[in-house]
Amino acid sequence: MRILFIGDIVGKSGRDIVSSLLYSLKKQYQVDLVIANGENSAHGKGITHKIYRKFIEEGIDYITMGNHTYSKGEIVDHLSEMDRLVVPYNHVKRTTDNFYKIVECKGIRFCLTNILGKVLIGEASLDPFESFQVVLNETKDLHPDFYFVDLHAETTAEKRLFLEYFHHYTGAVIGTHTHVQTADEAIIHDCAFLTDAGMCGTYDSIIGRDINETIECVIHQECTSYTIAQGAAIFCGVIIDFDEETKRPVHIERIQIRP
Numbered sequence: 001m002r003i004l005f006i007g008d009i010v011g012k013s014g015r016d017i018v019s020s021l022l023y024s025l026k027k028q029y030q031v032d033l034v035i036a037n038g039e040n041s042a043h044g045k046g047i048t049h050k051i052y053r054k055f056i057e058e059g060i061d062y063i064t065m066g067n068h069t070y071s072k073g074e075i076v077d078h079l080s081e082m083d084r085l086v087v088p089y090n091h092v093k094r095t096t097d098n099f100y101k102i103v104e105c106k107g108i109r110f111c112l113t114n115i116l117g118k119v120l121i122g123e124a125s126l127d128p129f130e131s132f133q134v135v136l137n138e139t140k141d142l143h144p145d146f147y148f149v150d151l152h153a154e155t156t157a158e159k160r161l162f163l164e165y166f167h168h169y170t171g172a173v174i175g176t177h178t179h180v181q182t183a184d185e186a187i188i189h190d191c192a193f194l195t196d197a198g199m200c201g202t203y204d205s206i207i208g209r210d211i212n213e214t215i216e217c218v219i220h221q222e223c224t225s226y227t228i229a230q231g232a233a234i235f236c237g238v239i240i241d242f243d244e245e246t247k248r249p250v251h252i253e254r255i256q257i258r259p
């Protein structure tokens with residue numbers, strides 16, 4: 001089973017590059033399943049029902065989220081219809097039960113989950129370690145072959161610590177949120193690991209945000225409105241292969257396509 005995991009899709013330029021590359025990448029890499037982080041897809045913060053539907057139509061199988069899950073309030077009215085959306089179990093707002101999905105593909109049955117880090121995301125998240133332990137307890141009767149975790153967190157150490165603590169249960173721990181792809185992909189303790197998958201969004205930007213607007217806001221402390229950068233986009237993702245006999249990860253490979 002080959003999974004393509006796509007890093008945070010940021011704004012329109014991120015959506016557009018995914019639209020333009022997804023079909024050919026699926027063909028080139030013979031992908032069985034696509035998971036993408038969509039928490040920044042609606043103008044950098046959140047997702048809308050319309051964007052969700054377009055992602056599914058274009059060939060994304062499951063969409064994970066993060067600290068901006070509820071930034072576009074309208075999704076609360078549609079969550080029951082968004083059955084391929086997986087939101088963080090430990091977000092402080094718990095207005096849905098789309099916390100995990102059992103995914104079956106090529107004889108493998110895994111549990112897709114989304115967990116927020118705590119460090120520098122403090123106000124949005126409950127303790128990630130306690131929360132994932134609750135997920136394990138709640139899902140143990142579903143008997144997944146492994147857990148695939150989109151670990152949406154800011155710091156590198158917290159992500160590695162999560163892997164070290166939970167590797168007996170996980171088959172993949174893939175980081176998101178920083179929008180900068182790290183080069184540490186590896187199979188560690190029989191688990192596919194990458195600190196951060198990176199982003200799909202405007203290359204000349206501050207992690208997807210307009211550079212001048214960010215300077216005005218952060219350095220000059222002007223009251224600006226959050227602006228997504230426009231221009232050519234980078235595509236970031238990662239391919240993970242699982243052996244269908246052993247149901248364990250055997251290969252991990254980053255994809256980074258710069259403009």
Ligand code: FE2
Nearest residue numbers: 066067068177
């Ligand atoms: Fe985030």
